[in-house]
Amino acid sequence: MAKLKASKRSITDPVGFYAAGATCGIKASGLPDLALIVADRPCAAAGVFTRSRTIGAPLVVSKRHLRAGQAQAVVVNSGNANASTGKAGERDAKAMCKHVADELAHNMLTTMRDVSLKPSDVLVASTGIIGHPLPMDRIGRGIASLVTRLGRNEQADADAARAIMTTDLAPKAAHARLTLAGKTVRLAGIAKGSGMIAPNMGTMLAFITTDADIAPAALQQALTGAADASFNRISVDQHTSPSDMALVLASGAAGHDRISRTTGDDYRAFADTLTELCRNLAYQIVQDGEGATRVFRVNITHARNEREADRVAKAIVDSPLVKCAVHGGDPNWGRIVTAAGYSGVALQPAKMSLLIGDPDDKSICVYRAGTPTSLNGNEMRRLGALMRRREVVFNLALGRGEASVQWLGCDLSRQYVTINADYTT
Amino acid sequence: MAKLKASKRSITDPVGFYAAGATCGIKASGLPDLALIVADRPCAAAGVFTRSRTIGAPLVVSKRHLRAGQAQAVVVNSGNANASTGKAGERDAKAMCKHVADELAHNMLTTMRDVSLKPSDVLVASTGIIGHPLPMDRIGRGIASLVTRLGRNEQADADAARAIMTTDLAPKAAHARLTLAGKTVRLAGIAKGSGMIAPNMGTMLAFITTDADIAPAALQQALTGAADASFNRISVDQHTSPSDMALVLASGAAGHDRISRTTGDDYRAFADTLTELCRNLAYQIVQDGEGATRVFRVNITHARNEREADRVAKAIVDSPLVKCAVHGGDPNWGRIVTAAGYSGVALQPAKMSLLIGDPDDKSICVYRAGTPTSLNGNEMRRLGALMRRREVVFNLALGRGEASVQWLGCDLSRQYVTINADYTT
Known part of the structure; x- marks a missing residue:
């Protein structure tokens, strides 16, 4: 029923999602280091997080924002993990969410149905060096710029996938489709990996979008199962990072009957496809493990x-x-x-x-x-x-x-x- | 009370011990690969072994031979671990012990008080490649030759330390002395390490001799404590080997009152010195970890x-x-x-x-x-x-x-x- 596609489309393929990625100046190299994913409506949202006891500030904030099972945007920076940064780091992670909400309010895209989101509708992730404060001025300017460049196309997918890379040699993206009661349901994801990859999890970030219509609790269970069978069964160097997370946003735009429970054929079909998608991303992460040749x-x-x-x-x-x-x-x-x-x-x-x-x-x-x-x-x-x-x-x-x-x-x-x-x- | 010495003497420094090491032809390189340690009298003996579930055949045999808390010789080969070799491997390990007992009987040294030992008085250890049968003909000839060359001097110490090396760059040896009721008690050890070094333990072999007079149960407890504070707190590459062991033989020749319990100042002083000796050897193992520079x-x-x-x-x-x-x-x-x-x-x-x-x-x-x-x-x-x-x-x-x-x-x-x-x- 589900079929993995090797095409270049990823996170903006499911209906309702926009993305952008660019350089804001965190990395000395000048390579892209800031990505934004935005939905045109509130989404059911779920996440799985590192089991490290020294988790980074963005995880503290994103876990809190996920409590309602709803989100509408994800902001991600690479080059600095904002981890082991104490209370100041938490303030910075919260400020990133607020920047996104504020900038979206000032730059509403005509194609978006509803972008009047609160800071708590924004999830945040960071990856990179540990123990250094974020350059918040650059990130603030970067977010303002990204909001004006959100798109729904191959370029937007590719820009976002590149902007979350650290020592990755290649961007990682996958998408899949399934049919539920005659309606096409799209799933797609981008990921980054490379070092500090271990179960539960590595410096591994994965951001998945879907237009499936699914209740937050069911989405959470599907993601937990998918991560256990994919991201939690890979290892590049066993060093579990404080920054790992996989997030999924479901816009519900596909138009099928809502999946509200974790039983039934529709749930099973969705969960299986999500698992395949995560396995595909996990394979790409291992294949591009730091220094890996096999x-x-x-x-x-x-x-x-x-x-x-x-x-x-x-x-x-x-x-x-x-x-x-x-x-x-x-x-x-x-x-x-x-x-x-x-x-x-x-x-x-x-x-x-x-x-x-x-x-x-x-x-x-x-x-x-x-x-x-x-x-x-x-x-x-x-x-x-x-x-x-x-x-x-x-x-x-x-x-x-x-x-x-x-x-x-x-x-x-x-x-x-x-x-x-x-x-x- | 105890003092670690950096001199070149090691396992034949304690009274009652002889050693030899030479090439018998297991290693293609032609480097030394067979060592023998023999005491001139039955010794109290104790050992600690890897906690691996896939232990090598020599460990099965040595554990059995240690049950009585007594031993008089240790035979060690490098270049082949005799591990994952099934029943045939166990037969070979037993045959090595029998060779040693037989050859000692035929070549009694005048300086030795009693060498009429049984195969079960011999302990055996192997290190090297896993899953290959031992070349028993070469080992048999090697044992016969070593028995004629047993010595009590720097050369014997060095030959034995070299013959147990695999990828080690340097031989590892240490000795220590303490005084119990006016009598000098000597402890000494040789070790090999380099790869597959992890707690519980790595491909780590350590052979310790002492002329302390100590009951087997007390000796076992002293060794267990010493290993926990030394060999079990080092790691080169976390890969616990199936071959690791540390053995100690105590000849009792020092002439102090026998240590028969695990309480009292004499036991404490002996156990502390043994711990220091093991820490010294453990440090040498880590320092010479495969590829290590720091x-x-x-x-x-x-x-x-x-x-x-x-x-x-x-x-x-x-x-x-x-x-x-x-x-x-x-x-x-x-x-x-x-x-x-x-x-x-x-x-x-x-x-x-x-x-x-x-x-x-x-x-x-x-x-x-x-x-x-x-x-x-x-x-x-x-x-x-x-x-x-x-x-x-x-x-x-x-x-x-x-x-x-x-x-x-x-x-x-x-x-x-x-x-x-x-x-x-």
């Missing part, structure tokens, strides 16, 4: 439950030794088995097996019942080739039950160190 | 208890972003605060503070009560200098209680990736 997929199967499968998978995707083996295309599978071994799950090696390669694609079993298999020369060559692909797949069966999960990680390269050894200076 | 010390203070202090410290020493910042000498302290933030401990930023630099040595407070401090140009320069030292110190106060712990980590360099991206091939 993605690897970890399929944990036959676990007792998803929770223990997640623990095993996380130990593997976070292991620097596994990540280096993937980088070198080195079939050093002992590192995968031993990472599982220290995950804290009471594994029994005699019941475990490890296959390398996509299960549908002539994978090679390297470890069975706690013992290495013996591979002939041809199999060794095929194993080497499977390890050198752009996407490497590990399938670890635990022999404990029926649960399975899939995680994504990326390799660890010299470039990661180069990027991160000299970031503030 | 060590950093994380002091967590004012925690509610040691357990939560350990969680916060571990999150910091394992963070690749913190490790990269240390590598670049970059005072990007937000990474330290946010690593604490994702440790899972319910921290309150408003009560936290972070000082960089040794507290006794003009440290700089960069974060106080959840807010960055403002530093002048001079302070910024001093902060930069503190970050570029060979040893960098972070002091994070949590404001929750009175507990404190100290951990050690090392930086993450391009060289770490180079070493680990191409290890098996």
